[in-house]
Amino acid sequence: MGAFPQTIHFIGTNTPRQQEYRLENLEVEGEIPSAVEGTFFRAVPDNAHEPMFENDIALNHDGMISAFSFKGGKVDFAIRYVETERYLAEKEAGRALFGRYRNPFTDDPSVKGKDRTVANTTPVWHGGRLFMTKEDGRGYEVNPHTLETEGRWDYEGKLKSETFTAHPRIDPETGEMFFFGYEAGGLCTLDVAYCIADKDGNLVKEQWFDQPYCSTIHDFVITENYAIFPIFPTLADLDRIKEGGAHWAHHQDLPSYLGIMPRYGDVSEMKWIEGPIGVSCFHEVNAFEEGDTVHVDLCLTDTNAFQFMREAGGIDIPQQEIQGALTRWSVDMTADTLAIEERPLGPPGDLCRVEDAVQGRPYDRAWYLSMNPDAKGPPMLGGPVGANFNALLRINPNTGQLSMMETPPGAAISEPAHVVDPAEGHGGWLLTTIDIPNGPPGAGDPSDYSSELWIVEADAIEKGPVAKIRTGKALRSQVHGTWVSHAKLDASVRKG
Template identity: 85%
Template structure:
């Protein structure tokens, strides 16, 4: 193919931009608090080349790392491609060489056995290093000052797993990072590697276990005493891949599971509990212990939210008919036979955030994205499911109390990052990119919009932004983002 297909994966906020650039002195409307001093990093997939197949998907686009550097109320911006092995091979060839999403059997023969990861999902900061991650391979280290790619990261040769999750969990008290890799031994391998890196970034633990079926495990959670692996019936199949088919197919007739083990224990201590049939979740909000009971809060839907994963499983459910809720799963760990209790907490949504300090501990507030049922006009096209979220929710999971921040008609909102306030009793701020149509919502070119960063009081989101950072650009859809303070940036292992 010489041009981009005009499918949902290449229009709206998925429109290819293919630009690396830097901007200084971005316009700021309002005032950014002086305590917001650091960098907001974003993972932004963007094709460097037209795809080999016209049914390509947004998750299969080259990784870019974007950075809003904020200090003294002034903001600069930069964006660069992550120079993975895949990116460099295609750059040298001047065209796409890697085929369908996570299917090496569809690649050009010249790249057989090469690293396929795009490093396009989550920027992760730990041990003084910045990584760009995608769960189909190992992470790539990126210089946080220059955004130059330092190279693939394998803990100085110590990591055996071929994959690294896009969603590690970091304990704010110990500084340790808990992470995993599924398909750890290679394509369609049912083994999962469970790992711990200490506060200095050294790999101190790696143990492998086998999951009940070879599923996609996008996220997991920790508590003070446990590591918890919720898994859902979206399965890979080697024969399907060899036939040129999809990596993932959702099975509506299979149960979900939760694997729970001591977080410092051995994988042989893993206990499995069966969950509801056919459900799906990509992101857990948090988990914590209450006596002997473990609570897991998750963004649950009654089927897989990605159309291409449903279709590969023969499931015909329109996107607008998917049901879901912010949900709590509870397990009494003192029971001889584990059982799962379920109750809804809040409206459906995803791309959730808690402040770092409460990771794995009881908490009284979380933020996540949803669809405003009273929004005027159609949602902005783009993102991996074809339509972007248009509002931000704040929830107290203990009381169910909700607050909502609306966006302009037809606008899209990306996952927020949380910035801690040094002021006692102040809840800090959220940073989120808002994409706003330049014309009437749904009436013009879906690629014609302007992106800005909103600075929002974390405990008063209903008041809207206290400052807006104008980019003058239309930015590609973000997957995930993270905030890194100036203090941490100054202590980074790589110099600018």
């Protein structure tokens, strides 16, 4: 193309930055809590080259990994591209060679058969290793000290699935990582690989099953006894892809499903339960058992939140008209006929977080992003849906009690990470990046903003930040992030 398109996927916080750099001893306003010692890793999509097609989307952009490193009250920052096979091929050519999102039929012939993943969605820490992941391929290992790419990770040749989820779940008591890959056998297959890695990062189990239709299984959840796969009617179609079309198209007339199996069991024990028609969800908050009942809490909307996935399905619903809620799906596992009972828990939103210690267990607090109904000025442009979130919510799902942290007018907020405070026990801190316009909100250049990292008391978010770390830069939109303590970094497989 020779230039970046001026669509929502390339303006605002989606503006290409294309910079690798390191900053030392960032400016700090306030006091960094003593418990915040370690590194906050963030996944950042950012094109290394202009795209081949005008209608390219943010999900298709090269992965970068950034790191805010805390030590002794000082903060450093670094960001580097993940050197995937795709990134290296395009770097050598000096231009884009891979075409539309998850459509190899639109690629330059020179890269036929090469790994297409951009590893741009989630940093995952397990077994002393750091991985950058995206669900359309296997993860890439990254050195947590230098951010250098070590290579594609397949559990030393043991992993058969061609894909690896960006949302594995780690059991807080056993240390095991439960994960999956959909389209595990190739493009548009129904295959899903369900896998378990032990606490040391060894793959100990992989088994495959078919889902009811070829859907985007972005996330899943575990409880102490179950693995649970919520799927929604955003479907892939091989004929459409071969014709150069979109990988995903939402179907408003098809049901959702909940697949539930014993987490250490056989996939033949999977039970599929039909859910509401046309709904969508990208992220589940948590799941847990209450007697014989399994609860799944999820960020549910009445249609797919991504406009390009709705348009591919012929659905004309304006973004501002989409309805949703933080929602609980409950299933009595002893019932003669398994069914989903649904009830709302809280306001709509996404990019949710619970503390690691309650993964798959009953919990009494969670955090997620939403829109402040009393915000002054329009939201900041960017992110995969075109408008960024501008508020952080804390919810007690048992009582519905809510609190909110506001952001400056016109600012954007990214998914938080939770840091345990050993001195407080059940408390801790949240780390979240805030993008603040340099001019009046909604006026001027939407790419002109400054990014800060805020540290917030996890149980008193309404008080605002106790510390702000200023980068002096405009950081590109983050997808997901993860916190890794100094103790874990010191014991990592890779050394600095």
